[in-house]
Amino acid sequence: MPDAPGLELIRGEIERDHPGAVLATSFDRDQPALIVDPEQILAVLSWLRDTPGQRYRFLSSLHVADYLPAAPRFGVHYELLNRDRVERIRVKAMLADPEGDALPEIDSCTELFPTANFQEREAFDFFGIVFDGHPDLTRILLPDDYVGWPQRRDFPVGGEPVTFTYNERNYG
């Protein structure tokens, strides 16, 4: 892992190429994280992937967390891995809830990391985050006609009616 000063160095270098891209850094529990501007997420990811000396070429995991009641509310996490130096870094893009029926949007990174395909679909499925430019952004684990974004913190546990024979007409 890059240590805390190492993380600041990375931030400084990204700032030079993409001013304003990194909003903050955090170094918590020995895990470095860059909090970046969602508009520039692809610029930061491709910088980390392709810059000589960085080469975080492996996307371990892409997941979303709902930080309700904090604002901006959704955090899209990219766990990047440099397999040569065995270092991980987390890139975090915080997305605000646009209210109403509108969904938060961020650019898809499937061009940079084809592995993100399923994981972005999962994030869309459970949090309703739209990844612009994703080749096939449909629900992956839930049925296609499902309504709602169940992993959001304001979606109640047990909010799902159980269908039995006697009540299947009500729920279909």
Next chain:
Amino acid sequence: MAEQIDLTADRTTELMTVNIGPHHPATHGVLRLIVDLEGEVVRDLKPVIGYVHTGIEKSCEDKSYWKVIPFVERMDYVSYFFQMEAYCGAVERLVGLEIPPRAKYLRTIFLELNRIHSHLVWLGTTALDLGAISMLWYCFRERDRILDLFEMATGQRMHTRYFQVGGVIEDIPLGFEAKCRSFVEDMPVRVGQYEALLDRNEVFLQRTKGVGIVSRERLLELGVTGPLLRAAGEPWDLRKTFDYLAYPELDFKIPVGTVGDNYDRYRVRVAEMVESASIVGQALDRLEDGPFIADDRKYVLPPRSELSTSMESLIHHFKLVTEGFRVDPGEVYYAIESPRGELGCFVLADGSSKPSRVHFRDPSFVNLQAFKDMALDSYVADMICSLGMLDPILGGVDR
């Protein structure tokens, strides 16, 4: 007059879409495949998943930290110890809890036994798909011995809830070590017998060699890890690269393949079973006496015997069982090498006694993306073979 069908026309370019599954023994779980066939050749393929989605990650948000453990075990139901380790390890890193050496070794022993168990289930069912029916009985015979060991130490054959935040729930019983050692000594012999059955079996060789090849670069792009990646010649194993549990102190090798076909995938897993048996043996040798769980009463239940004598212990016990422990806000991603690849657990704490987000990066889920590359332009029968060699556990895929 009805239109005459031209029987001489070339129909080889005609595509037919076929649905396979979700309930089919060859799909290794509730996986549905929509396959475009040109004759017998697969031209396009789309896996449809989600049939056993049970919302485990959502349910975890409603449970205190220690109650989440049995939930996450049920995701990938063949490698339950790995889910427990990923989750407990993540929570331990969140609260900054160091686990005692004996607990590290005990966890390593059970993880590696579980790895052998998982590979045995894989080998038995995959060989069954290829017509080698007797393999299933041989593999499940040894698997039963591992389940006996689990039952002896934990009381349960599957879903043991053995790992706890801070260590393991109880020490191994008397006689466990001897039984475990006898298993570890037998295992390489058994693996030799499997190889004798399969390695010179003409049908098995013809159906696996040169089938389902995907290049190492493409696998890395697709995020594939574990035996699939190692079979393509990439020596990447988190047990070697990251420092967790007792692995840095143990001597073991990482088997890798050369071609990356289904035969290499089989060879790598079989070799891994022998290595895992050796790891268990070494860990038993190095198992020192000492506490099996950390001594931090804020996170770990006090010993039962103290409850009748110490008011302090009784209060801790009551707090831990009713509310559970609280974790300061923060987030951790902790990844381990499961039998299928990188199993990552992300836990977000918001300061309460329940995690506000638990996410599993399940290797089966990510590896499944490589299936299209493995099966494209091969025969349907080879596709079934490739699916077996991919070793997806649908409970882990769907969570």
